[in-house]
Amino acid sequence: MSSAYKLPQSKILKVAEQSPHLHWAMAPRVMRATGLTKSYRKGKVEIPVLKGVDFEVREGEFQAIVGTSGSGKSTLLHLLATLDQPDDGEIFFEGNRIDNLPAKSRDILRNRYIGIVFQFYHLLPELSALENVLMPLMIRYGFTKYMLGRRKNRRRAIELLDKVGLSHRLKHRPRELSGGEMQRVAIARALIADPQLLLADEPTGNLDRQAGDEIMEILRDLNREQGLTVVVVTHDDAIAEQADRTVHLVEGRVRTM
Amino acid sequence: MYKVLLSWRYLRSRYIALASIVSVTLGVATLIVVNSVMAGFTVEMHDRLHGILSDIVVRSHNLNGLPDSEWHMEEIRKVAGDEIVAMTATVSVPAMINFRDNIRGQWITQPINLIGIDATTYSDVSEFEQHLLHPLNRDQMEFLLRENDYGRGRKEKFPVAGWARRRVAAQWEQRNITDQVENGAVASNDAALITSPPFELVDDSQTPAELPALPDSIEELPALQGPLDNGPRGVGQQGSLPAVPFQTENAPQLTFDAATEQHTGIVLGISICSLRGRDVEGDLMDYYFALPGDDVKITFPNTGQPPKAVSDSFTIVDFYESEMSEYDSSFAFVPLSKLQNLRGMITAETGVASVSAIQIKLRAGADLDMVRDRLQARFPLQQFGYQIQTWRDMQGPLLSAVQLETTILNILLFLIIAVAGFGILATFFMIVVEKTRDVGILKSLGAPSRGVMSIFLGYGLSLGIAGSLAGLALGLLFVDQINVVASWIEKVTGQEVFDPTVYYFSEIPVVVNPLTCLWVVLGAVGIAVIASVLPARKAAKLHPVEALRYE
Numbered sequence A: 001m002s003s004a005y006k007l008p009q010s011k012i013l014k015v016a017e018q019s020p021h022l023h024w025a026m027a028p029r030v031m032r033a034t035g036l037t038k039s040y041r042k043g044k045v046e047i048p049v050l051k052g053v054d055f056e057v058r059e060g061e062f063q064a065i066v067g068t069s070g071s072g073k074s075t076l077l078h079l080l081a082t083l084d085q086p087d088d089g090e091i092f093f094e095g096n097r098i099d100n101l102p103a104k105s106r107d108i109l110r111n112r113y114i115g116i117v118f119q120f121y122h123l124l125p126e127l128s129a130l131e132n133v134l135m136p137l138m139i140r141y142g143f144t145k146y147m148l149g150r151r152k153n154r155r156r157a158i159e160l161l162d163k164v165g166l167s168h169r170l171k172h173r174p175r176e177l178s179g180g181e182m183q184r185v186a187i188a189r190a191l192i193a194d195p196q197l198l199l200a201d202e203p204t205g206n207l208d209r210q211a212g213d214e215i216m217e218i219l220r221d222l223n224r225e226q227g228l229t230v231v232v233v234t235h236d237d238a239i240a241e242q243a244d245r246t247v248h249l250v251e252g253r254v255r256t257m
Numbered sequence B: 001m002y003k004v005l006l007s008w009r010y011l012r013s014r015y016i017a018l019a020s021i022v023s024v025t026l027g028v029a030t031l032i033v034v035n036s037v038m039a040g041f042t043v044e045m046h047d048r049l050h051g052i053l054s055d056i057v058v059r060s061h062n063l064n065g066l067p068d069s070e071w072h073m074e075e076i077r078k079v080a081g082d083e084i085v086a087m088t089a090t091v092s093v094p095a096m097i098n099f100r101d102n103i104r105g106q107w108i109t110q111p112i113n114l115i116g117i118d119a120t121t122y123s124d125v126s127e128f129e130q131h132l133l134h135p136l137n138r139d140q141m142e143f144l145l146r147e148n149d150y151g152r153g154r155k156e157k158f159p160v161a162g163w164a165r166r167r168v169a170a171q172w173e174q175r176n177i178t179d180q181v182e183n184g185a186v187a188s189n190d191a192a193l194i195t196s197p198p199f200e201l202v203d204d205s206q207t208p209a210e211l212p213a214l215p216d217s218i219e220e221l222p223a224l225q226g227p228l229d230n231g232p233r234g235v236g237q238q239g240s241l242p243a244v245p246f247q248t249e250n251a252p253q254l255t256f257d258a259a260t261e262q263h264t265g266i267v268l269g270i271s272i273c274s275l276r277g278r279d280v281e282g283d284l285m286d287y288y289f290a291l292p293g294d295d296v297k298i299t300f301p302n303t304g305q306p307p308k309a310v311s312d313s314f315t316i317v318d319f320y321e322s323e324m325s326e327y328d329s330s331f332a333f334v335p336l337s338k339l340q341n342l343r344g345m346i347t348a349e350t351g352v353a354s355v356s357a358i359q360i361k362l363r364a365g366a367d368l369d370m371v372r373d374r375l376q377a378r379f380p381l382q383q384f385g386y387q388i389q390t391w392r393d394m395q396g397p398l399l400s401a402v403q404l405e406t407t408i409l410n411i412l413l414f415l416i417i418a419v420a421g422f423g424i425l426a427t428f429f430m431i432v433v434e435k436t437r438d439v440g441i442l443k444s445l446g447a448p449s450r451g452v453m454s455i456f457l458g459y460g461l462s463l464g465i466a467g468s469l470a471g472l473a474l475g476l477l478f479v480d481q482i483n484v485v486a487s488w489i490e491k492v493t494g495q496e497v498f499d500p501t502v503y504y505f506s507e508i509p510v511v512v513n514p515l516t517c518l519w520v521v522l523g524a525v526g527i528a529v530i531a532s533v534l535p536a537r538k539a540a541k542l543h544p545v546e547a548l549r550y551e
């Protein structure tokens, strides 16, 4: 895995000042995919979901993927997150092809460079909010190494939970949290590894308008203040409007607008 | 790190899985209890058999014995002198015992194994004296009737016996005969004419340790001046056989006074003339047909050609209670020289006596088989025809039967634990299914398949350890309290768990072998881990996207 390439913060800010909605267009691509196809097989019938999708996201960009239900948004996101592999096509991350990497390398990629947020939060029910946030680090380090860096990691996790406004819920279990709170924990978890790219699959899909707005606010702040590259899958047009760029998925193909 | 954390959390949040491990726990506990009890039986039996049998026995196949025991002992000493602690010569011969059941007046005849022993040296090679009932006989056996006090220190109570009993019986007999003569009846041995003696022969509630309280009817009898332990001893002149003096310092008397004299002493296996059973209330009870102080007749073959039956009267001087029913119901011990005499085993000219076996006790830690082989080489079978056996050889079939039983039980119980393993397998599969989404989450966060697998393996391991340690504790507790538990079960069910009439053990013997415990625990843990391999692999192979979609 190539070392993280980061645009100097000052440069982004400079571009943003000049043209707040165009700065990403000049930034290097974080991820690029060409001709992605994916179909599911149900017995003898093959259901094509993606029929040749091209995709790119540039550094510091806040991109939205919209489409009707069943159009393949989640499928595309899973491919980009290397949770699944495309039937055809290529995916590049920071210039390196990643879709054909061995499972171990893809595990490391997900663990360190790509943060994922799901519609249903997907927290581990037996662990507290803090432990859930720390989980990617626990996975990354062995027992002794983790225990050695325990304090530092904890501090970082508390800092992140503080940032998403949950510093008073550290010891709570997921079932003791509201949907909005759980999604904040999930965001903090996605951020703990300092990823290059944050992929979010309908992060507000299960929340009411106010909680959803708060979550979107957090994501936009991350993008704006830290230059985090964010891809949000949604079918909420209001969210799509806030994005730098919106990709429309229609019947397994991309229609850029 | 996450593996440890998650295994631990799953363990704590899934108590149902502990239920599946209970079967392992119970299996382990049962295995430990069974092994301890079996080991207890084996050790107890080894001890007893060894105590009874001495280390090595050189036995003549001929009933008439091996001639000249002195020469044989010397030869044995030459071969293995440094290993030998003690030696004794014995004569054993099949015999019939004949005595009267003193309550019902019937004559009882039984086959016995009559053994002539030299009381002092015989106790050196075996634990003979320790199995006697009279405390003084346990120190020094002399084949003399004691005053009373038989069975002191014994768990079960023992009736009045010894001279105290013999005197009363003699008086009663005398009066009975007089009565019958006065009434014109002819004194006879006919059972129908004999009324009950004035005391009970069953184990009554008298404590032997107390002063022997004789039955009321004794007061009706004229006062007696019976011999005490050191009093005059008599030698009977019974039947047509010439009586052989047993105590040379006492001259034979013409008339035998049963109240003051005894015949040659005999020690009977306690089951020869007693029965253990239950009374009407179901309490354990011993019923004695005869007791120390009573006379018996013994019939056995002499060394003639063909052998002729010889019989003589003996006075029971003590009982032999080894708690091995086989021996207690057949062994009868008499003085060696007396038996040799009666059977004609002593050559008149030389005075050399033959014996049927030489029993040898070796020093502690001596190699029994090695000494046996050496003796075998000294006394080749073709030339001498002696059977030379260690005590293990003699009891081989019994010991190996117990061993086989233990092995089979172990196999069966391990199968039970294996069945429990399938229970764990099923439970774990359910837990993996239940945790499908968690597996998807972990994989989406970059957890490798092997890591996911080790979560569930670790889970199985910790469950196995928890279950088998709990089982170990339970088993050891049960073993420790087994006799309490047994008596409790008896009380609740009214059913004897451990019937002392059958086993001749008053308590269940247990021996805990730490190595066995270790193996049992390791085996159970192993089964729990093996049972978790398949579910863990299933978890590891889950596709992350499908796992995340799982509801």
Ligand SMILES: Nc1ncnc2c1ncn2[C@@H]1O[C@H](COP(=O)(O)OP(=O)(O)OP(=O)(O)O)[C@@H](O)[C@H]1O
Pocket: A040, A041, A042, A047, A049, A067, A068, A069, A070, A071, A072, A073, A074, A075, A076, A235
């Ligand atoms: N494992 C699968 N087997 C068969 N078909 C599948 C599978 N997963 C997804 N599909 C199909 O693929 C299509 C796209 O699914 P996807 O979840 O990507 O839609 P989506 O755009 O995310 O919809 P939504 O907005 O409701 O989340 C759907 O028609 C779905 O039925």
Ligand SMILES: [Mg+2]
Pocket: A073, A074, A075, A201, A202
């Ligand atoms: Mg979807």
